[in-house]
Amino acid sequence: MTITAAVSGASGYAGGEVLRLLANHPEIEIGAITAHSSAGSRLGELQPHLLSLADRVIAETTPENLAGHDVVFLALPHGASAEVAAALPEGTLVIDAGADHRLEDPEAWFRFYRSEHAGTWPYGLPELPLGGGHTQRERLVGARRIAVPGCYPTSALLALTPGFAAGLLEPDDVVIVSASGTSGAGKSAKPHLLGSEVMGSMSPYGVGGGHRHTPEIEQGLSNAAGAPVTVSFTPTLAPMSRGILTTATARVKEGVDGASLRAAWEAAYGPERFVHLLPTGQWPATQMVLGSNNVALQLAFDEHAGRVIVSSVIDNLTKGTAGGAVQSMNIALGLDEGAGLAQLGVAP
Numbered sequence: 001m002t003i004t005a006a007v008s009g010a011s012g013y014a015g016g017e018v019l020r021l022l023a024n025h026p027e028i029e030i031g032a033i034t035a036h037s038s039a040g041s042r043l044g045e046l047q048p049h050l051l052s053l054a055d056r057v058i059a060e061t062t063p064e065n066l067a068g069h070d071v072v073f074l075a076l077p078h079g080a081s082a083e084v085a086a087a088l089p090e091g092t093l094v095i096d097a098g099a100d101h102r103l104e105d106p107e108a109w110f111r112f113y114r115s116e117h118a119g120t121w122p123y124g125l126p127e128l129p130l131g132g133g134h135t136q137r138e139r140l141v142g143a144r145r146i147a148v149p150g151c152y153p154t155s156a157l158l159a160l161t162p163g164f165a166a167g168l169l170e171p172d173d174v175v176i177v178s179a180s181g182t183s184g185a186g187k188s189a190k191p192h193l194l195g196s197e198v199m200g201s202m203s204p205y206g207v208g209g210g211h212r213h214t215p216e217i218e219q220g221l222s223n224a225a226g227a228p229v230t231v232s233f234t235p236t237l238a239p240m241s242r243g244i245l246t247t248a249t250a251r252v253k254e255g256v257d258g259a260s261l262r263a264a265w266e267a268a269y270g271p272e273r274f275v276h277l278l279p280t281g282q283w284p285a286t287q288m289v290l291g292s293n294n295v296a297l298q299l300a301f302d303e304h305a306g307r308v309i310v311s312s313v314i315d316n317l318t319k320g321t322a323g324g325a326v327q328s329m330n331i332a333l334g335l336d337e338g339a340g341l342a343q344l345g346v347a348p
């Protein structure tokens with residue numbers, strides 16, 4: 001039986017990547033393709049790389065246009081998903097790439113987004129260790145609403161949760177710095193994202209605890225630790241179109257050594273097909289994972305500082321958004337978890 005999927009936000013980066021993956025998915029037929037100001041345009045004008053869909057005409061994002069499909073992907077600015085999702089039937093699998101349904105704490109939502117909390121959906125990060133040998137995957141089986149993680153949280157949570165789930169890390173001294181390519185900020189024109197501003201230059205932003213992904217990272221780490229975890233998170237903008245490199249460090253508990261740290265990460269990700277702990281001494285680079293749904297990680301124990309240092313890389317548009325969304329869809333619908341998802345990156 002063919003499964004139909006509608007994609008909103010189809011003119012944007014996240015929606016375009018969802019379409020790229022679905023066009024290669026063996027079980028999915030792409031139905032309505034919708035957006036906002038570009039409604040009425042040919043998709044080929046806005047996403048010229050999606051040649052097989054070039055003549056499809058973009059419709060307006062309305063519940064009516066999205067209804068009647070088995071799956072609906074929402075790739076809209078945050079705040080725009082909740083109303084559309086609420087108007088879709090309960091039996092439709094709705095997968096939100098935006099932030100609206102990720103946070104469990106309404107106060108944290110209000111503090112960072114300044115609007116009413118729309119509720120919490122199962123979190124679309126299947127490999128996330130939950131402690132006790134459980135993973136987030138179990139909560140996605142049969143789900144009909146899924147909140148895809150933010151791109152920085154995907155890289156940061158996969159970097160550190162094995163250590164918290166295994167009880168090896170202190171919860172009050174976590175520092176995370178991430179470098180992201182410019183596509184993480186979306187496709188709409190912004191002066192600071194002009195080529196002449198970004199090429200050959202790197203800069204921090206959202207410094208001092210203000211970035212909206214901070215509560216999402218704290219939520220995932222706290223759930224794994226079973227106690228509140230405090231995070232200092234600093235994102236930076238890197239001169240590349242795709243990719244995130246995260247460097248995450250935490251103080252280890254008394255008596256923890258390098259071997260027990262490595263064993264925890266190996267146990268968490270050994271069975272995973274998309275999360276790769278690299279051989280000791282090999283460090284990840286963003287180019288390794290471009291265009292794929294992979295995450296590559298490495299860790300080191302800095303004995304002098306008493307800290308674990310973990311580097312992780314993802315493609316923000318693939319594992320960091322659309323890949324995570326398609327992987328979660330596959331699990332929810334009982335399909336092969338890797339259907340439609342590339343396991344090989346593009347290099348050089």
Ligand SMILES: NC(=O)c1ccc[n+]([C@@H]2O[C@H](COP(=O)([O-])OP(=O)(O)OC[C@H]3O[C@@H](n4cnc5c(N)ncnc54)[C@H](OP(=O)(O)O)[C@@H]3O)[C@@H](O)[C@H]2O)c1
Nearest residue numbers: 009011012013014035036037038075076078098184186187
């Ligand atoms: N970019 C990433 O790496 C990334 C990673 C993780 C999560 N996300 C999330 O994915 C969502 C989309 O991000 P993006 O990077 O794809 O942004 P984008 O490139 O700016 O695209 C935004 C899309 O939303 C549509 N849109 C704009 N205003 C709308 C409205 N009021 N109602 C309905 N549709 C509207 C736009 O349509 P028109 O162009 O036709 O106006 C466009 O298709 C965001 O919530 C973002 O946080 C993005």
